[in-house]
Amino acid sequence: MTRRPTxxxxxxxxxxxxxxxxxxxLERPEPVLLVTPLLLAGLLAILLVDEPxxxxxVSLGADRVLEGEDVHLEVVLRSVRPVPWLEVAxxxxxxxxxxxxxxxxxxxxxxxRPRQLAVDVAARRWGSYRVARLVLRTRDRFGFFAFxxxxxxxxxxxxxxxxxxxxxxxxxxxxxxxxxxxxxxxxGDGVEFADVRQYAxxxxxxxxxxxxxxxxxxxxxxxxxxxxxxxxVILLDTFTDLTGPNDESSLARAVRAAHGIANHYLRRRDRxxxxxxxxxxxxxxxxxxxAQSYRIVEVLLDARAAVSILWKGVDLIPPRxxxxxxxxxxxxxxxxxxxxxxxxDLRGRGFDLAVIELRPEGFMAExxxxxxxxxxxxxxxxxxxxxxxxxxLGVPVAAWxxxxxxxxxxxxxxxxxxxARRALA
Amino acid sequence: MSLDVRSSGLLxxxxxxxxxxxxxxxxxxxxxxxxxxxPVLGLLAALYLGHVLVAAEANVLTAGVVGVALLLVGELAQxxxxxxxxxxxLASMQATRAVAVGWLVLLxxxxxxxxxxxxxxxxxxxxxxxxxxxVAFVGVVALVSVVARRQA
Numbered sequence: 001m002t003r004r005p006t007x008x009x010x011x012x013x014x015x016x017x018x019x020x021x022x023x024x025x026l027e028r029p030e031p032v033l034l035v036t037p038l039l040l041a042g043l044l045a046i047l048l049v050d051e052p053x054x055x056x057x058v059s060l061g062a063d064r065v066l067e068g069e070d071v072h073l074e075v076v077l078r079s080v081r082p083v084p085w086l087e088v089a090x091x092x093x094x095x096x097x098x099x100x101x102x103x104x105x106x107x108x109x110x111x112x113r114p115r116q117l118a119v120d121v122a123a124r125r126w127g128s129y130r131v132a133r134l135v136l137r138t139r140d141r142f143g144f145f146a147f148x149x150x151x152x153x154x155x156x157x158x159x160x161x162x163x164x165x166x167x168x169x170x171x172x173x174x175x176x177x178x179x180x181x182x183x184x185x186x187x188g189d190g191v192e193f194a195d196v197r198q199y200a201x202x203x204x205x206x207x208x209x210x211x212x213x214x215x216x217x218x219x220x221x222x223x224x225x226x227x228x229x230x231x232x233v234i235l236l237d238t239f240t241d242l243t244g245p246n247d248e249s250s251l252a253r254a255v256r257a258a259h260g261i262a263n264h265y266l267r268r269r270d271r272x273x274x275x276x277x278x279x280x281x282x283x284x285x286x287x288x289x290x291a292q293s294y295r296i297v298e299v300l301l302d303a304r305a306a307v308s309i310l311w312k313g314v315d316l317i318p319p320r321x322x323x324x325x326x327x328x329x330x331x332x333x334x335x336x337x338x339x340x341x342x343x344x345d346l347r348g349r350g351f352d353l354a355v356i357e358l359r360p361e362g363f364m365a366e367x368x369x370x371x372x373x374x375x376x377x378x379x380x381x382x383x384x385x386x387x388x389x390x391x392x393l394g395v396p397v398a399a400w401x402x403x404x405x406x407x408x409x410x411x412x413x414x415x416x417x418x419x420a421r422r423a424l425a
Numbered sequence: 426m427s428l429d430v431r432s433s434g435l436l437x438x439x440x441x442x443x444x445x446x447x448x449x450x451x452x453x454x455x456x457x458x459x460x461x462x463x464p465v466l467g468l469l470a471a472l473y474l475g476h477v478l479v480a481a482e483a484n485v486l487t488a489g490v491v492g493v494a495l496l497l498v499g500e501l502a503q504x505x506x507x508x509x510x511x512x513x514x515l516a517s518m519q520a521t522r523a524v525a526v527g528w529l530v531l532l533x534x535x536x537x538x539x540x541x542x543x544x545x546x547x548x549x550x551x552x553x554x555x556x557x558x559x560v561a562f563v564g565v566v567a568l569v570s571v572v573a574r575r576q577a
Contacts, residue, residue, distance in 0.1 A: 040532060
């Protein structure tokens with residue numbers, strides 16, 4: 001523990017010395033009498049000071065929680081000597097806050113009698129955290145010395161992003177050959193009715209549509225859509241992180257959206273991959289199942305907006321993580337030119353692409369003057385132009401504004417894919 | 426040479442200076458500057474000494490009382506700073522601190538009282554005697570404290 005005298009002690013000793021010198025210089029007793037109590041207090045403080053021996057152990061109620069949940073932090077303090085004044089400050093990383101806003105505790109410690117402190121910590125933002133740094137400050141019995149020590153228990157807490165809930169997913173243009181829950185646009189063995197056609201040798205008899213065949217001179221058979229799995233790759237733009245009111249962050253929203261979309265498709269037994277495209281690129285090859293869900297969460301927890309001036313394109317992404325016929329869902333604020341170029345490149349390579357645009361307007365302050373308003377208008381016109389460009393290429397761009405459910409944005413994508421693309425074709 | 430400290434002009438001047446120092450103390454408390462306690466105590470002591478020098482009359486009893494009062498002001502101000510951190514504090518901590526402040530003031534008053542007794546002794550060279558008395562008293566208290574702590 002580092003020992004630090006309070007300014008008061010120095011002042012008492014200084015005044016005491018000054019009083020004694022003044023008494024001698026003036027040959028009067030008053031200055032000496034005046035400083036006698038201060039001098040006595042200062043000397044007592046120096047003589048009676050004891051180095052405290054406080055130890056602290058910290059434990060967490062859980063090592064993983066969901067965003068918005070609480071975790072119980074317990075601190076046990078012990079000392080071999082009595083400590084009359086002990087302040088314990090719990091320093092939490094950004095993203096975790098103490099419930100009740102109480103971060104400092106003042107306690108007394110008896111010798112060899114542990115004392116417990118409990119702090120309810122609210123996980124405000126997803127991430128991987130080191131919890132928590134404790135700052136212990138004790139004072140001697142007269143408060144002339146402060147002893148400080150820092151305890152870093154190095155406990156790990158993983159806060160998983162709260163996924164956005166989705167009711168309907170985006171249907172991919174193409175499905176895979178393996179069985180799944182998505183009704184394929186192809187025809188084959190399945191349950192969903194697709195069409196009828198004239199009987200051909202080799203057709204299975206139980207597919208004959210008897211109602212239609214009884215009214216026609218020749219036999220007709222039903223055609224069916226098979227249920228196939230899909231491959232979905234979520235492209236998470238980590239070039240930019242905008243912060244707005246109430247500590248809202250565009251990257252945090254993007255991560256929640258990506259988590260929700262991944263969960264939704266994984267529940268349908270689809271194969272889901274993830275590409276965190278930004279200052280550092282991380283990817284997950286599409287796979288299915290619970291293990292993939294955990295892998296996706298791990299990548300999402302490490303998602304950070306890292307500043308980078310390097311030009312990065314789709315070429316840096318391993319081909320295995322972008323399989324052909326995969327549906328690519330990009331979650332991006334469409335602010336970084338590298339992301340925009342990558343999206344255009346993907347579309348140019350024939351990928352089935354959908355863009356969920358995190359509207360940056362909600363994170364921006366209102367223009368202060370007419371000049372600012374004009375600049376904002378020009379900027380919005382450029383963004384409109386970009387959206388139109390993407391839509392002309394057959395890429396649906398769904399605006400997801402602050403406070404809106406993700407389902408509303410995805411409905412825009414679904415509507416575009418139902419009607420607009422058909423018109424464009 | 427001495428001035429009549431009861432003259433209204435001089436009293437007013439000392440009063441204004443004293444009030445200004447108290448305003449400074451209040452500002453230190455409100456703005457949260459514990460480093461200002463020492464200078465404020467120094468200014469208060471200097472003001473009192475100035476008053477004593479202008480009056481040019483011995484007033485040892487008042488000096489002792491003012492010394493204890495200065496100690497009390499310093500302790501209460503520091504206690505105020507120590508207790509203002511936003512957090513959850515046990516009430517018993519404040520009681521312990523109150524007892525400690527009480528002990529310090531009592532010891533200060535005791536030391537002053539003994540010093541006054543020493544000053545009052547009919548021995549020539551009063552100042553030297555006072556200083557010897559103060560140092561002896563402080564030494565005795567320190568010795569008792571150290572012994573008491575070791576036994577505890």
